[in-house]
Amino acid sequence: EIVMTQSPGTLSLSPGERATLSxxxxxxxxxxxxxxxxxxxxxxxxxxxxxxxxxxGIPARFSGGGSGTDFTLTISSLEPEDIAVYYCQQRLNxxxxxxxxxxxxxx
Amino acid sequence: xxxxxxxxxxLVQPGGCLRxxxxxxxxxxxxxxxxxxxxxPGKGPEWVSSVTNGRSSAYYADSVKGRFTVSRDDSxxxxxxxxxxxxxxxxxxxxxxxxxxxxxxxxxxxxTLVTVSS
Numbered sequence: 701e702i703v704m705t706q707s708p709g710t711l712s713l714s715p716g717e718r719a720t721l722s723x724x725x726x727x728x729x730x731x732x733x734x735x736x737x738x739x740x741x742x743x744x745x746x747x748x749x750x751x752x753x754x755x756x757g758i759p760a761r762f763s764g765g766g767s768g769t770d771f772t773l774t775i776s777s778l779e780p781e782d783i784a785v786y787y788c789q790q791r792l793n794x795x796x797x798x799x800x801x802x803x804x805x806x807x
Numbered sequence: 808x809x810x811x812x813x814x815x816x817x818l819v820q821p822g823g824c825l826r827x828x829x830x831x832x833x834x835x836x837x838x839x840x841x842x843x844x845x846x847x848p849g850k851g852p853e854w855v856s857s858v859t860n861g862r863s864s865a866y867y868a869d870s871v872k873g874r875f876t877v878s879r880d881d882s883x884x885x886x887x888x889x890x891x892x893x894x895x896x897x898x899x900x901x902x903x904x905x906x907x908x909x910x911x912x913x914x915x916x917x918x919t920l921v922t923v924s925s
Contacts, residue, residue, distance in 0.1 A: 749911045
């Protein structure tokens, strides 16, 4: 099983600041990685697929990068509505696995 | 409107069974692989099961293999999850999710809560 590890656990930033979230895979997943945003009492929402492809309707301030074992999700300028937990997920191998999440808070 | 709507959750005793349903609308259900993903209280998502379109190959997490069965009825635009021999650790919100090729989840339902407790 590919283990996905996210850091930091919590990120506290001011509006307008840049947020950088990390996801590390226990073995290479090439670019078969997605990022999701989950707000309280909502289902997760797909932000990024194949490491860097923004999903339909996702604002340009969200970008993804990386390959192999190390990936980043960047929010270029944090908006109050970006308060959420963010998860990465690999699709290279069964079982499909998610990271433990990074909580983004407004300082 | 493109949407997924889960139903069938509830309170069940350990060892019991439930069948979850997921009704799809607004898109051609038969063109997509479908999935079940669960989320225990305060935890991250956990993939449970997937079923392809077409020949309907199924895949399961080890934690549910042999106890859960995924199926689909394309004529009814509905996905199912038959859950047997339920355990306390199966307690979670169960989401139905559509896959874009392949195995990312681009559309999610609102979820249905399954509680396994005596």
